Amino acid sequence: MGLTERTNRNVDLTYWEGEIPVNYVYTYGLGLEAFFRALKEQGKFLASRCEDCGVTYLPARVFCERCLGKLETTFAVPGTGKVYAYTVVHRNVDESPKEEPVVLALVDMDGTDCRFVHYLTGVEPGEVKVGMAVKPVLKAKKDRKGGIEDIVGFAPA
Amino acid sequence: MAYQRVAIVGAGITKFVRRAQETGKELAFQAAKMALDSCGLTMKDIECVSLGTAPDAFDGVHMKGEYLADGSGGWRKPYMRHFVGGGTGVFAPIHGWFHVASGMFDTCLVVCSEKMSSCHPHPQGAFKTIFDHTTEQPLNPTLIWIFALEMNRYMQTYGITKEEIALVSVKNKKNAMDHPSAQLPMEITVEDVLNSEVLAWPVNRLDISPASDGAAAIVLASEHVAKRITDKPVWIDGVGWNLDTAYWATRDLAYPRYVEKAARMAYEMAGIKEPQKEIEIAEPYDPFDYKELHHMEGLLLADRGKAVEMLLDGKTQRDGDRPMCPSGGALGVGNPIAATGLMKVIEIFLQLRGEAGKRQVPGNPRCGLAQAWGDLMQVGTVVVLRR
Numbered sequence: 001m002g003l004t005e006r007t008n009r010n011v012d013l014t015y016w017e018g019e020i021p022v023n024y025v026y027t028y029g030l031g032l033e034a035f036f037r038a039l040k041e042q043g044k045f046l047a048s049r050c051e052d053c054g055v056t057y058l059p060a061r062v063f064c065e066r067c068l069g070k071l072e073t074t075f076a077v078p079g080t081g082k083v084y085a086y087t088v089v090h091r092n093v094d095e096s097p098k099e100e101p102v103v104l105a106l107v108d109m110d111g112t113d114c115r116f117v118h119y120l121t122g123v124e125p126g127e128v129k130v131g132m133a134v135k136p137v138l139k140a141k142k143d144r145k146g147g148i149e150d151i152v153g154f155a156p157a
Numbered sequence: 158m159a160y161q162r163v164a165i166v167g168a169g170i171t172k173f174v175r176r177a178q179e180t181g182k183e184l185a186f187q188a189a190k191m192a193l194d195s196c197g198l199t200m201k202d203i204e205c206v207s208l209g210t211a212p213d214a215f216d217g218v219h220m221k222g223e224y225l226a227d228g229s230g231g232w233r234k235p236y237m238r239h240f241v242g243g244g245t246g247v248f249a250p251i252h253g254w255f256h257v258a259s260g261m262f263d264t265c266l267v268v269c270s271e272k273m274s275s276c277h278p279h280p281q282g283a284f285k286t287i288f289d290h291t292t293e294q295p296l297n298p299t300l301i302w303i304f305a306l307e308m309n310r311y312m313q314t315y316g317i318t319k320e321e322i323a324l325v326s327v328k329n330k331k332n333a334m335d336h337p338s339a340q341l342p343m344e345i346t347v348e349d350v351l352n353s354e355v356l357a358w359p360v361n362r363l364d365i366s367p368a369s370d371g372a373a374a375i376v377l378a379s380e381h382v383a384k385r386i387t388d389k390p391v392w393i394d395g396v397g398w399n400l401d402t403a404y405w406a407t408r409d410l411a412y413p414r415y416v417e418k419a420a421r422m423a424y425e426m427a428g429i430k431e432p433q434k435e436i437e438i439a440e441p442y443d444p445f446d447y448k449e450l451h452h453m454e455g456l457l458l459a460d461r462g463k464a465v466e467m468l469l470d471g472k473t474q475r476d477g478d479r480p481m482c483p484s485g486g487a488l489g490v491g492n493p494i495a496a497t498g499l500m501k502v503i504e505i506f507l508q509l510r511g512e513a514g515k516r517q518v519p520g521n522p523r524c525g526l527a528q529a530w531g532d533l534m535q536v537g538t539v540v541v542l543r544r
Contacts, residue, residue, distance in 0.1 A: 018290050022282035024217030024275045029180030063186040065227035067200050068193065 034074055035059035040146040043138055045079040047112050058112040079136040080157060081107040084115055088125040101125055107134055107154050119153035133157040160258035164383035164390030165250070165375050165542070167196030168503040173340040173371035173491030176274040181216050182228030184372035185270035188496075189230050192266065192374035196386050203376070204262040205235040209249035209269040211242060211494035211531075214283035216272045229268040229374075242287075243444065243531020244398070245269065246373070246498015247538040251396040253377045254540075263379040270372035271493035280368050287533055289403075301365070303534060305357035307410040308447045312359065314411035315462030317450075319359050323350035324468055325446035326363050326488050332475055333485025335515035338500070340369055340491030350446075366444045366486075371493035373500045389510045394524075395427030395541030405533050416455030416530065416537035423526075424457075427541040432457045436541070437479070437522035438508055440501035442529040443486040449473075452528055453481065455537065480518045483508065498529035502540060509544040 028036060031048070036059075038046045048071040049056045050064035057064075060074040086105040090098055103120040105128070120128060121137055134154035144150040169191025171177075171184050179187070185208075193199060208229050213221045222238025229236075239245065239252040246269050253267035273280050281299045288298050311317065324347060333342035345363065353362035383390040399422065401408055401415035408414075420432070429435045441452035450464035458479065459467055467473050473481035484490055484504035487497045505525040507513040528539045 016291055016295070018286070018294055020214060020283060020286050022214065022217075022280075023277050025277055026217065026275055027176075027178055027180060027272075029183050030178060031183070032180075033178070062183060063190070063228065065232045068186060068190050068230050070190065 031061040032059055036146040036150075038076070039138075039150055040144040043141065044076040045109075045136070046074045047077045048074050056112040056114070058109050058114040058116075077109065077111040079109070081109040081116070081134055081154070083120070083128065083130055083132050083134060084108045085130060086120065086128050103128055105134075105154065118151060120155070121153035122155035161260050162380040163254050163257045163377050163393045164380065165393065165502070165506050166378045166383050166386045166390055167192045167198065167376035168374065168506055169195055170338045170373040170496070170500055170503060171371050172338050173369045173493055173496070175340065175367065175369065177272065177370035179370075181210075181218070181221070181270050181272035181372075182225050184272065184370065185225050185228035185268050185374075188270070188372035188374040189228065189266060189268050192376050196376050198264070198376060198386065200230050202264055203230060203234065203266045204264045205256050206231045207249065207253040207256060207265055207267045208236065208238045209245040209252065209267070209495040209499065210238065210240065211245055211271055212283055215276050215280055215494070217275045225268075225270055228270065230266050235262070241398070241532055241536045241538060243442070243494055244498065244529045244536040244538040245495040245531065246500070247442075247502060247527050247529035247540055248398060249495065249499050250375060250377070250393055250502050250540050251398060251538065253375070254393050254396055257377050257379050263382045265377040266374065267377060267499070268372065268374040269495035269499040271496050272370045273368040273493060274370050299357075301357045301360055303405065304445050305360045307534065308359050308445065310410040311447055311451055315465070317462070317465050319351060320347055321465050321469065322447045322450065323347040323364070325443065325449045326350050328468075328474060329443060329446070329449070329482050329486040329488040331489070332483055332516065333489025336485045336490050338371065338490055339485055341367055342485060342489055360445065364446045366488045366492035369491035369493040371491060371496045373496045373503060375499065375503060375506070389544065391506045391509050392543050393540055394543045395423035395425070395429065395539070397422030397424075397426070397537075397539040399537050400532065401535040403533055403535065405535060408535070412461060413451060413455035413530070413537065415535060416452055416528065416539075417457060419537035419539045420456045420528070423539040423541045427543070429541065433459070435524055436526050437520070438483065438505065438518055438525040439479070439481055440484060440486065440504050440525075440527040441481060442498065442501070443482055443488050444492055446488060448530070449481055449486070452530065456526065456528060456539070475516065475518055483513070483516050483518055494531070498527070498538070501527040501529065502542070505542050509542060
């Protein structure tokens with residue numbers, strides 16, 4: 001086959017099938033375990049702060065990535081923020097079309113130096129503005145499992 | 158060749174455990190922080206960062222180097238990951254050495270972190286695809302298989318018995334009883350090893366090191382900076398590494414030629430002419446008990462087939478003439494792959510400084526060696542340290 005020809009179906013060549021037979025059980029880690037426990041049980045957003053570097057981390061971390069200082073205390077921040085950038089997603093991972101476009105945004109989280117990536121809800125794609133104020137929408141407490149999907153998304157404040 | 162002389166000036170190790178609550182980056186942070194604190198430095202003093210970590214498939218994190226950067230102090234620093242499989246942990250100080258020896262940097266933080274417990278049902282699943290996908294994978298090979306073949310060939314070639322080899326496991330697991338990071342410290346007998354379950358004859362459960370979570374870190378400094386940081390720098394006087402063919406089945410399994418070539422490279426740099434006389438203490442890589450003996454021979458610390466005599470004579474005990482794995486090794490302290498190799502380097506660092514506590518060997522050794530081995534059992538990595 002010449003270099004300019006293209007094999008469009010990768011099973012056109014003789015092949016073996018194989019797999020890497022593993023799956024994963026991740027730990028939250030010390031920082032995220034505290035964050036998601038507070039989110040699940042109290043609906044709170046836990047942050048931590050490095051006074052030496054003047055940086056507030058959300059979700060809470062147990063160390064400062066700038067100075068490697070240990071961060072031992074956490075405190076709640078409102079969970080509100082402002083849209084920093086957004087995109088409107090029309091296709092799924094496998095390139096199939098989505099039934100409805102989904103708005104995905106980076107949210108500058110108030111009182112912190114961090115952003116969340118999450119969905120925007122309760123707003124039409126054409127109405128989203130960079131800089132608009134948003135607030136978190138949480139699942140009902142009984143449905144929260146201690147994960148990022150406990151947050152349904154962020155809605156206009 | 159002109160380069161800056163490089164010293165190890167600080168070190169830190171987390172506990173090695175079967176399953177840590179911490180993430181890999183939190184483990185990296187703990188080790189890095191301990192290493193910095195041990196020599197009174199902060200991240201402001203660190204000019205570059207080197208990270209060692211084994212296959213991404215262990216942690217289930219693709220681009221693990223980037224993932225571990227924040228816990229390793231990589232934030233806005235010249236940062237680089239290196240990887241040579243199981244040999245990674247002893248390649249770590251070599252990789253850091255390049256950075257400082259070259260004259261580009263005067264300090265380097267070197268971190269190794271591994272979180273093998275994420276991988277289910279067992280990290281062996283991730284190892285499957287290191288074998289050739291067409292000629293070997295259909296046979297469902299595991300690492301234990303190929304080590305069983307190598308151990309068998311080694312035993313056959315020199316007439317060594319399983320009973321003799323089991324003494325390495327007994328020694329190292331006992332040594333680990335004095336190591337604060339140890340996962341499998343225990344007092345066992347040769348009978349215990351022989352009676353443990355057979356995984357792939359001649360390899361039994363207690364012939365093998367465990368899968369572990371853990372991290373280790375060291376701080377490197379150039380000569381003029383090291384002397385300002387500590388009165389007891391430990392110099393990296395020789396480095397060597399070497400890779401054999403990927404066609405492991407056709408290799409000489411009784412003798413690790415690639416380890417010899419790595420060792421000779423390090424010895425030449427360090428000016429070592431007679432390793433059996435000049436290397437007073439060593440941490441050969443011991444993921445399996447026979448590998449300690451096999452590697453002693455490749456490192457030229459024993460004649461071929463004769464390492465077992467040093468073992469039987471007690472010379473490799475912590476209080477013997479030539480202590481091997483005084484830390485407790487991978488068999489006793491545990492085997493979070495990249496962190497294990499660096500743990501071995503740290504053991505020699507502490508021993509040469511006289512700071513190994515209950516593990517301290519007698520005789521005030523001046524020169525020691527750490528070695529690791531990996532990829533598809535084909536790479537040797539060696540550092541020679543002197544005080």
